[in-house]
Amino acid sequence: MNSLEAESTASDESPDPSSHANNVYDIADTGDTEDQWLEEEDDDDMDFQTTTADDSEDVDFFETTEGDVEFQGTDADDGLNSVELDFTANDNEEPEEDDNETETPNTQPSNTGHAPAGRLQVTHSQIMRLFGHAGLRDLFTTHRGSGILVGEDDEVDDGYGGTRRRRRTRDRRGQYPPVPSEEGKKLMATGTFGQNGHYEDKLRKRKERLATRLMYRELGTQADTPRRTDRLMSQGLIPASSADTIIHYNARCYSGQFSDDGNFFFSCAQDFKVRMYDTSNPYKWKYYKTAIYPYGQWTITDASLSPDNKYLAYSSIRSIVCLASTDPTLSSESPLFLDFSATDQSNQRRQFGGGSSHFGIWSIRFSGDGREVVAGTSDHSVYVYDIETKRSILRIPGHTEDVNAVCFGDNSSPHILYSGSDDTLIKVWDRRSMGDSREAGVFMGHTEGLTYVDSKGDGRYVLSNGKDQTMKLWDLRKMMPTEKASRLDPARYSTGFDYRFLQYPDAEYEPHPHDCSLVTFRGHRVLKTLIRCHFSPPGSTDSRYVYSGSEDGSVYVYNMDATLAGKIDVNKATHHSRPKDPDFYTHSYEMRTNRNPDAWKTCVRDASWHPNAPVVAATSWNGWGMSTGTCTTHSWNDGAEDDEGEPRMGLRVNQRLEEDEDLYDHPRRGNRQSQFRSRLRSRMVRATDDDDEEAW
Numbered sequence: 001m002n003s004l005e006a007e008s009t010a011s012d013e014s015p016d017p018s019s020h021a022n023n024v025y026d027i028a029d030t031g032d033t034e035d036q037w038l039e040e041e042d043d044d045d046m047d048f049q050t051t052t053a054d055d056s057e058d059v060d061f062f063e064t065t066e067g068d069v070e071f072q073g074t075d076a077d078d079g080l081n082s083v084e085l086d087f088t089a090n091d092n093e094e095p096e097e098d099d100n101e102t103e104t105p106n107t108q109p110s111n112t113g114h115a116p117a118g119r120l121q122v123t124h125s126q127i128m129r130l131f132g133h134a135g136l137r138d139l140f141t142t143h144r145g146s147g148i149l150v151g152e153d154d155e156v157d158d159g160y161g162g163t164r165r166r167r168r169t170r171d172r173r174g175q176y177p178p179v180p181s182e183e184g185k186k187l188m189a190t191g192t193f194g195q196n197g198h199y200e201d202k203l204r205k206r207k208e209r210l211a212t213r214l215m216y217r218e219l220g221t222q223a224d225t226p227r228r229t230d231r232l233m234s235q236g237l238i239p240a241s242s243a244d245t246i247i248h249y250n251a252r253c254y255s256g257q258f259s260d261d262g263n264f265f266f267s268c269a270q271d272f273k274v275r276m277y278d279t280s281n282p283y284k285w286k287y288y289k290t291a292i293y294p295y296g297q298w299t300i301t302d303a304s305l306s307p308d309n310k311y312l313a314y315s316s317i318r319s320i321v322c323l324a325s326t327d328p329t330l331s332s333e334s335p336l337f338l339d340f341s342a343t344d345q346s347n348q349r350r351q352f353g354g355g356s357s358h359f360g361i362w363s364i365r366f367s368g369d370g371r372e373v374v375a376g377t378s379d380h381s382v383y384v385y386d387i388e389t390k391r392s393i394l395r396i397p398g399h400t401e402d403v404n405a406v407c408f409g410d411n412s413s414p415h416i417l418y419s420g421s422d423d424t425l426i427k428v429w430d431r432r433s434m435g436d437s438r439e440a441g442v443f444m445g446h447t448e449g450l451t452y453v454d455s456k457g458d459g460r461y462v463l464s465n466g467k468d469q470t471m472k473l474w475d476l477r478k479m480m481p482t483e484k485a486s487r488l489d490p491a492r493y494s495t496g497f498d499y500r501f502l503q504y505p506d507a508e509y510e511p512h513p514h515d516c517s518l519v520t521f522r523g524h525r526v527l528k529t530l531i532r533c534h535f536s537p538p539g540s541t542d543s544r545y546v547y548s549g550s551e552d553g554s555v556y557v558y559n560m561d562a563t564l565a566g567k568i569d570v571n572k573a574t575h576h577s578r579p580k581d582p583d584f585y586t587h588s589y590e591m592r593t594n595r596n597p598d599a600w601k602t603c604v605r606d607a608s609w610h611p612n613a614p615v616v617a618a619t620s621w622n623g624w625g626m627s628t629g630t631c632t633t634h635s636w637n638d639g640a641e642d643d644e645g646e647p648r649m650g651l652r653v654n655q656r657l658e659e660d661e662d663l664y665d666h667p668r669r670g671n672r673q674s675q676f677r678s679r680l681r682s683r684m685v686r687a688t689d690d691d692d693e694e695a696w
C-alpha cells in the first residue's frame with residue numbers, strides 16, 4: 001500500500017477557510033513506479049490521470065439513516081482492492097500566479113482508457129470518499145483545531161476561518177414541535193401553572209378586561225371564588241414595552257435579579273461592580289450600595305443572593321467567589337473570598353492573590369438554607385462549597401464541556417442539583433446516592449450547548465435555554481435513565497454552532513431523536529452571550545408563564561403551551577436614550593458580527609419578574625455598538641403610552657439612580673467637562689474607589 005505523509009501547521013490566528021476547502025495536488029501517471037503523495041502547497045496546479053475507466057467508478061461510502069446520522073467509512077479491504085493509483089511529482093511545473101480563475105479540465109476518459117492530464121480541485125470530503133478508510137477518517141476528524149470537520153459530504157464555511165459540520169437530513173429538516181403544544185395545554189389545565197379563564201361574552205368570545213373583572217368581583221356575580229378571581233387578574237398583568245426607568249451603566253450588564261421577597265435587586269456589570277438597590281417600592285427604587293470584585297477576569301459572570309438577603313455571592317472567570325454583606329453600613333471594599341479550588345481548610349487562602357485560577361466560574365447559586373454555594377465551572381465540573389468550613393466539599397467532573405448553569409432542584413433541600421453544559425446535556429445529581437459518581441438521570445433534547453437552567457423550586461419542573469434557539473420545559477419524572485444516556489453520543493446530534501458570531505440556520509434544524517422534554521418554546525434568539533430564562537413568580541403571575549431574554553433586544557413571555565403571551569421590546573424603549581460619544585470606539589466583537597457596528601443595538605441578557613408586582617427588570621447590553629449597558633423597569637399600564645403619575649415614564653438615570661442631564665442630548669450643551677463625563681466607554685479603566693462611579 002502507498003505511504004502517506006501528512007504535514008499540519010499550527011497558527012495562533014484562525015485558519016483561512018479556503019486553505020481547507022480547496023487543496024491542489026500534482027498528480028501524474030508514472031507507469032510501474034511506486035505511488036507517492038506530494039506535500040501540499042498553496043496555489044499548486046495538479047495533473048490527475050486515471051488508470052482505467054472501471055477504476056473511476058463512484059463508490060458510495062456514506063450510509064445515512066433517519067434520525068441518527070453517522071459517517072460510515074468503508075474498510076480498506078472492501079473499498080480499495082480494485083483501486084490502483086500511480087502518483088509522481090512534477091517538479092518542473094510552475095504554480096499558476098492568478099488563482100482567481102480556474103480552468104475546468106476535460107476529465108472524460110480517452111479511447112486508451114486514460115483521462116488526459118489536467119487541473120482538478122479536490123476537497124477533503126472527496127478525498128475521504130476516494131479512500132474511505134477508517135484510519136484516514138480518524139486522522140482528519142481529530143484535527144478539529146485546524147478547521148477540518150470530516151464525517152459529512154459537505155462542509156460549511158463559518159465565515160471566521162474554519163468550517164462547521166452540517167447534518168445530513170432527508171425529511172426531518174426544519175421540523176419544529178407544533179405550536180400550541182398539546183402537552184403544554186394539559187399543564188395549563190392542571191392548576192400548577194395558573195388558572196384558565198372563562199369568557200363572559202359568549203357570543204364574541206372576548207376576554208374580560210381588568211376593569212370588568214374588578215366590577216364582577218365587587219358585585220359578587222361571578223361563580224369563581226375571590227381568590228381564583230384575584231389569580232386570574234394577576235396573571236393577566238403582563239408588563240408593557242414602555243420603560244418606567246432606564247438605568248444607564250458605562251459597561252455591559254450581565255445579570256440582574258430581584259430577591260425572593262422583592263425588597264432587593266442587584267445588577268452585575270462588566271466593570272466588576274455589583275450595584276444593589278432597595279426595591280421595597282417596586283415603582284420607585286433607591287440606591288443601596290456597590291460591591292467590587294478585585295482583579296476579576298473579563299466580567300462578573302453571575303451573582304446569587306442568600307435566602308435571608310444578608311449576603312451576596314458573585315463570581316468572575318476565576319476559581320474564587322466573593323461574598324459581600326448587603327448591609328449599607330458595612331464596607332464592601334474587602335469581601336470574603338471563597339476559593340473553590342481549596343479542598344480542605346488548610347488550603348484555604350484568605351488573601352485574593354493566593355487563589356488558583358486554573359478554572360473559571362460561570363454560574364453560582366445559594367442553597368435553600370444559605371449554607372452552601374454550588375458553582376458550574378470551565379473545567380467541566382460542578383462544585384459545592386460549604387461556607388462554614390470554608391472549603392469545597394464536593395467536586396463532580398460530570399460533563400465533557402464547560403458547565404454554564406447550575407441550580408438546586410428544591411428550595412427546601414440541598415440534595416438535588418441540576419447542571420447544564422455545552423455538551424448539550426442537563427444532568428441531575430442526587431448527592432445522597434453518588435457512590436458511583438454517576439448522575440441520577442439526564443435531560444436530553446437540546447442539539448446545541450446550554451446557556452441557562454432554572455428550577456421552579458418544587459423539585460419537579462426545570463427550564464433551560466439552549467444555543468439551538470429553543471427553550472425547553474422538563475419534568476424530573478421523565479428524565480432519561482443513566483444507562484440509556486451512557487449509550488448515546490450527544491455530539492452526533494450537534495453541529496458545533498458558534499452562537500457568538502453566527503445566525504442560527506433554522507432551515508437546517510433537526511429535532512433530537514431522543515428528546516424527553518415536555519414543551520419546546522421558540523421565537524427568541526439565544527446569540528452572542530449566555531442568555532437566561534426563568535419561571536414567572538407565583539405571587540404576581542400565579543406561575544403562569546416562562547420568559548427569556550433575547551439577542552434582538554426583547555423579553556419574550558410564553559404561555560405553557562408554547563404560544564407567545566407577550567413581548568417587552570427593550571430596544572424600542574431605550575433607543576437612542578443617551579448621546580453618542582464623539583470618540584466612540586467599536587469593540588472588535590461587534591465589528592466582526594455586524595455590518596453597521598456603531599449603530600444602537602440591544603441584547604437582553606437577563607430579566608427578572610418582581611414576585612409581588614407586575615414589574616419586569618431587564619438587564620441588557622445596550623447602547624451604541626452594545627458597548628454599554630442598561631437596566632430597565634417595565635410595568636403593566638393597560639396599553640397606555642404615557643403615565644400621568646410621577647416619576648414620568650422613560651426617566652433616564654445613572655447607576656446611582658440620579659437623574660443626569662448628560663444622558664439627554666441637549667443642543668445647547670457646550671461644557672467640555674460635561675461632555676467628557678458623559679462619554680460612552682468601551683475600554684474600561686480601573687476605579688480607585690468602590691463608589692466612585694465617575695472613575696469609569
